[in-house]
Each structure stands twice: as structure tokens, then as C-alpha cells.
Amino acid sequence: MQKEEIRERVSKRRLLLSTEEAGKKSSLIVDRLKSLSLEDFDSFLFYYPVKNEVSLLELAQDFLRIGKVVAFPKVVGKEIVPVRVDSLSCLLPGKFSIPEPPLSPDAVLKEVSVIFVPGLAFDLECYRLGYGGGYYDRLLPKFQSTLKVGVCYDFQLLDRLPREPFDVPVDIVVTENRTTRRKKWKQY
Numbered sequence: 001m002q003k004e005e006i007r008e009r010v011s012k013r014r015l016l017l018s019t020e021e022a023g024k025k026s027s028l029i030v031d032r033l034k035s036l037s038l039e040d041f042d043s044f045l046f047y048y049p050v051k052n053e054v055s056l057l058e059l060a061q062d063f064l065r066i067g068k069v070v071a072f073p074k075v076v077g078k079e080i081v082p083v084r085v086d087s088l089s090c091l092l093p094g095k096f097s098i099p100e101p102p103l104s105p106d107a108v109l110k111e112v113s114v115i116f117v118p119g120l121a122f123d124l125e126c127y128r129l130g131y132g133g134g135y136y137d138r139l140l141p142k143f144q145s146t147l148k149v150g151v152c153y154d155f156q157l158l159d160r161l162p163r164e165p166f167d168v169p170v171d172i173v174v175t176e177n178r179t180t181r182r183k184k185w186k187q188y
Contacts, residue, residue, distance in 0.1 A: 007131055010120045010156055014052045017153070024152055026055040027177050028176035033059060033149070034170070036179070041113035041147065043069035045082045046100045047090060049146045053118050054151045060088060071109050073135075080139045082109040114147045115140070117170050122150045123161040124170040127186045140168040147171055154178065 003008075017025070026049075029144055033056070038044075044063055049055040064070050064087070071082040075095035083101040087092070094100035101107070119128040128150055130136055140148060150170035154177045173180040 003129060003132070005127075006158070007120050007132070011051065013155060014120075017052050022052050023055070025176040027058070029174055030056060030173050031057045032063065032176070032179060033151075035172075038114060039066070039067075039068075043071065043109060043111065044114045045071045045073065045109070045112045045115040047116060047118045049118070050096075050098050053187050054096065056116055056151065057088065064164070069109070071107075071112065072099075072101050073139075074103050075135065076103065078133075078135070079101075080135050080140065082112050082115075083107050084109055104133050108170060109133055112143055112146050114149060115121075115143060117148055117150045119150055119156070121154055121156045121158050121161060122152055122173045122180075123158050123159065124180055125137075126150060126159070126171065126173050126180060127161050127163055127167055128170060134166075137166055137168060140170075149174060151175075 091099035150173040154166040
């Protein structure tokens with residue numbers, strides 16, 4: 001299958017999830033993420049869920065409550081900038097109408113311990129297929145030593161995706177049913 005065919009098929013299936021089903025699956029994924037000892041890390045880049053994506057907002061709230069550094073993406077031109085937030089209430093519709101934090105130079109993070117990466121599909125080797133804008137393809141190489149965690153529903157985890165030389169795999173993919181790891185991150 002070509003990338004566009006996969007994008008169309010998977011996004012249609014994801015949009016068919018009921019709000020209740022998406023919420024239930026998202027909670028299962030959050031539980032799986034909690035079992036990875038992520039509290040050992042100190043800073044996290046989340047994403048705001050749109051179009052029935054897995055919601056990690058509950059986890060972001062938990063991390064804020066215990067004093068972790070929580071950031072959300074701010075789109076600036078063709079780049080994603082991680083911006084620290086103290087509350088999810090500061091997120092307002094930005095590029096593509098996706099809620100994002102206001103840009104404040106002192107809140108931009110140069111280092112992030114964990115990046116949660118959304119995607120339309122992932123494969124068993126932890127490669128990702130996004131919406132085609134290349135935002136995460138440009139972001140991920142800037143954070144070489146950061147743990148990159150892909151999150152998706154189980155039906156979005158495919159055997160193998162078509163790849164380009166610039167595609168950057170994530171280290172772990174977590175669904176409601178399983179956790180798939182790249183070899184170099186076996187400790188998680």
C-alpha cells in the first residue's frame with residue numbers, strides 16, 4: 001500500500017471510533033505508559049489530540065500535578081517548538097486549529113526527556129506515518145538522545161510502512177494492547 005492509501009484507510013477507521021471507545025482505549029494506553037516508569041524522566045513534550053487521536057491529556061495533567069515539566073507543540077513556520085505549560089487551560093487554537101501554547105521565549109525548551117509522537121500509523125520497526133506535513137520528521141532529529149514514544153490504537157500498528165530516507169523511527173510504540181520496542185531501547 002502507498003502512503004496516501006494508508007492515510008485514508010486508517011484515518012477513516014479512527015474517525016469511526018465513538019467518543020466512549022476512543023476514551024476507553026486512550027485510558028488503556030495511558031495505563032501502559034505509566035507502566036514504563038516514565039516518572040523517572042523530568043520533561044515531556046505532549047501533543048493535543050485531534051481527529052480522534054489517542055488522548056494523553058490525563059497523563060499530562062498527572063505530570064503537571066507532580067511537578068514534571070510539561071510542554072506542548074507550538075507551530076512556528078514549518079517547525080514545531082516545544083513550549084512549557086503550567087496548565088492545559090493556556091492552550092488555544094493555533095495552526096490547523098489545534099490547541100497550542102502561546103509562544104513565550106522563556107518557556108521554549110531546548111531539551112526534552114520524552115516526546116510523545118502521534119501518527120496515523122506506525123509499524124513493527126517503530127517507523128511512523130503522519131499527515132504528510134513533515135513537522136515531526138523535522139523535530140525528531142533535533143532531539144537525538146530523547147526517548148521518542150509513538151502512541152496509537154492497535155489497528156494503526158501495521159507490519160511495515162513505506163519509508164523515506166528522512167523518516168525517523170520512534171523508540172517505542174504503545175497501543176492499548178501492546179508495546180513495541182526498537183532494540184536499542186529494550187530497557188523500557
